[in-house]
Amino acid sequence: MKQPLELTGLISNLHTFFRSNLTPFWATVIEGALVLIAVLAAYAIIALALIYIERKITAFFQSRLGPNRLGKYGWIQSVADLIKILIKEIIHINKVDKVLFYAAPFFVIVSSVLTFGIIPFGQGLQAVDFNIGIVYILAVSSIGIIGVLLAGWSSNNKYSMIGAMRSGAQFISYELSAGFALMTVVVLSGTMQVSEIVESQRYAWNVFNGHIPAMIAFVIYLISGHAETNRGPFDLPEAEGELTAGYHTEYSGLQFGFFYLAEYLNMFIIAAIATTVFLGGWMPIQVQGWDGFNQVMWYIPSYVWFFAKTGVLIFFSLWVRWSFPRLRIDLLLNLEWKYLLPINLVNIIVMVVVVLLGWTLEDLFPIFRP
Amino acid sequence: MDNTSLFVVVLLAGLTLVVLGLGAALLLSPKSINFQKGEPYECGLPTHGTSWMQFRVGYYLYAILFLMFDVETIFLFPWSTVVRQMGMTGLVSILIFIVILGLGLAYAWRKGILKWT
Secondary structure, eight states, X not given: OOOTTOSHHHHHHHHHHHHHHSOHHHHHXXXXXXXXXHHHHHHHHHHHHHHHHHHHHHHHHTTOOOSOSSSGGGTTHHHHHHXXXXXXXXOOOTTSOHHHHHHHHHHHHHHHHHHHHTOOOSTXXXXXOOTTHHHHHHHHHTTHHHHHHHHHHHTTOHHHHHHHHHHHHHHHHHHHHHXXXXXXXXHHHSOOOHHHHHHTTSSSOHHHHTHHHHHHHHHHHHXXXXXXXXXXXXXXXXXXXXXXXXXXXXXXXXHHHHHHHHHHHHHXXXXXXXXXXXXXXXXXXXXXXXXHHHHHHHHSOHHHHHHHHHHHHHHHHHHHHTTSOOOOHHHHHHIIIIIIHHHHHXXXXXXXXXXXXXXXXXXXXXXXXX | OOHHHHHHHHHHHHHHHHHHHHHHHHHHSOOOOOGGGGSOOSSSSOOOSOSOSOOOTHHHHHHHHHHHHHXXXXXXXXXXXXXXXXXXXXXXXXXXXXXXXXXXXXXXXHTTTTOOO
């Protein structure tokens, strides 16, 4: 397959260039620095783009125009907002727990950057690729809730406290569902390494390969993903009508900006992981035997496929957000503990039966076998 | 580079983002001293008492339940990677495990922990 627009060639050329011209130590240092800059740049650019896209789409959902003053169609608006938030004063509150108050943004951002690092954006565009990838995703993404709880507790503000408690209960509850939904896919693909999961979906995406149980897991993952990121109808930790802003009420300037940034990036990360695990990641659509068609699909670079699939899921998340009213905390926890969790436990067993009896699409139809 | 050092690089990336951002914000932002500004933002009135107090027990019960199922997840992940090779043995053994945990959830449900009164 010819893939003229892929970045794998560029990456390996850079690697050989550094290895041949520098001592191993300096080559490693420079490569590490490049990875660091690439991760930060991708993180910042995706965040700015997402903020603009969300404001624009939200505006269309509500029959408004959205940002339209700065640049054509207001595309430069989120850069302007970034500059504005940088030059806002960081207000120091009198009675906070100083250490925890200033440590909280670190936890939130570090957790979301670490999760960001394992997402395969395209062929070879993955910073970390552990063989326990799925467990890694669950582990590092739950560091963020420590930051949220610290922020709420250390603020010495009742609204923050209530917001953080709600957020904690909600996050840990839905964390279970997300974990079980991902586990269903691990049963199906037999590996936890993210790159191998993508590779195994060459001809049949997991959501189709595992048909009924995989689709149930996909829906459950989307629901719990929304809940984990405090978005959609599940945004009651920061329900502005009752709690002003929830756990980040006392934060100002860029410290507030970090919470905001992490929230947007988490929305992207949830969509990206759902893409990777259920919808084939960066894999183009391919049909066994149709060589001409496959060749055309491979001409479209893998990162375009990835962002297209992720974009569809993000649009869906916004659609849900503006279509449903906010839930109450007891209804929210009921949904998880009385419906999603028992369904999930049964669903895993169903998936194991499907896999063991050879009822997956790959087993039934040889055309889907890689 | 191996995965562990790349992990450290990504961790450093996260820390760098926060440190650089806060550094820039501290340099660029205006500073003014006013005691009133440091008051907690509640309803516009002076705050009454501290917020570090006893809190509703319902949240902690959910935390305990979560702990039970989270440990289960840790047990299930290694199983889920090898269940294809283990075959029916894997299914039956984990079925017993999940039924016992389901009984735990049913007990909590029956005791009314899941009810928000």
